[in-house]
Amino acid sequence: MMINYIEAVSAPPKNTGSIRLYNTAEDFAGMRKACLLTARCLDELAAIVKPGVTTSALDRFVFEFGMDHGALPATLNYRGYKFSVCTSINHVVCHGMPDDKPLRDGDIVNIDVTYILDGWHGDSSRMYPVGQLKRSAERLLEVTYECLLRGIAAVRPGARTGAIGEAIQAYAESERCTVVRDFCGHGVGRLFHDSPNILHYGRADEGPEMKEGMIFTIEPMINLGKPHVKVLSDGWTAVTRDRSLSAQYEHAVGVTATGCEIFTLSPAGLDRPGLPPLSR
Numbered sequence: 001m002m003i004n005y006i007e008a009v010s011a012p013p014k015n016t017g018s019i020r021l022y023n024t025a026e027d028f029a030g031m032r033k034a035c036l037l038t039a040r041c042l043d044e045l046a047a048i049v050k051p052g053v054t055t056s057a058l059d060r061f062v063f064e065f066g067m068d069h070g071a072l073p074a075t076l077n078y079r080g081y082k083f084s085v086c087t088s089i090n091h092v093v094c095h096g097m098p099d100d101k102p103l104r105d106g107d108i109v110n111i112d113v114t115y116i117l118d119g120w121h122g123d124s125s126r127m128y129p130v131g132q133l134k135r136s137a138e139r140l141l142e143v144t145y146e147c148l149l150r151g152i153a154a155v156r157p158g159a160r161t162g163a164i165g166e167a168i169q170a171y172a173e174s175e176r177c178t179v180v181r182d183f184c185g186h187g188v189g190r191l192f193h194d195s196p197n198i199l200h201y202g203r204a205d206e207g208p209e210m211k212e213g214m215i216f217t218i219e220p221m222i223n224l225g226k227p228h229v230k231v232l233s234d235g236w237t238a239v240t241r242d243r244s245l246s247a248q249y250e251h252a253v254g255v256t257a258t259g260c261e262i263f264t265l266s267p268a269g270l271d272r273p274g275l276p277p278l279s280r
Helices: 025-045 055-068 135-153 162-174
Strands: 005-007 019-021 086-089 092-094 108-117 120-129 185-187 194-198 215-218 221-223 229-231 238-240 246-248 251-255 260-262
Touching (some): 019 194, 025 251, 055 086, 092 221, 092 246, 108 246, 120 135, 120 246, 135 215, 135 221, 135 251, 194 215
Antiparallel strands (some): 086 092, 108 120, 185 194, 185 215, 229 238, 251 260
């Protein structure tokens, strides 16, 4: 299949299947600013997530934080979605919708935030432990975050996007976990969801070649049980079919001349809140 690359400055404002290359200093600066705001919001949430808090309260916080900083939550009214954030608890894989049920001790919750700031989309998510976790849940968070890091380490110009998936799949399966196939990372920047799709499984010789200026998310969803998921009747909430725990971490990255830049790193060092900081 022929892959088309197009300079972002001349690309139409829709996903045409071509891969945008953001090759100006202003492009990366715009992404840095939007992604920093998202990372700051996720940092603030670390002190808010606790037993008894509702995900609707988290949704209000994300909306108000964005409004206070001149940013709009990208998910709000996106294809009919009514919330400013996705909150995915325990066996919910992704796209969990906020509600008034309180979080319980031992829950794990993924909070996925995307802000639009000056036309740029800052997209990131983190897992948050609620109270005291069982060791199996804590281990799943550790494995999933390591999958994200290994996927990012595979990003460099000249490699194919399949190298990202291969690195993630190999590590997850070595730890007796599975990779969700139904959802993937995606191009991001001026558009919320753009080409290419970034699979979290596969082989290093598959997928489009990574080129300097590409911007996309890496967001592996890792299950303790089998990889199969189903979408509930609300049309959004995806859950594991076997009700096993699922976890996800997400960063937005840009391909540079020598590797990549991670736009959504936590300024407070809370990229994996509730877990000990990594020594690397």
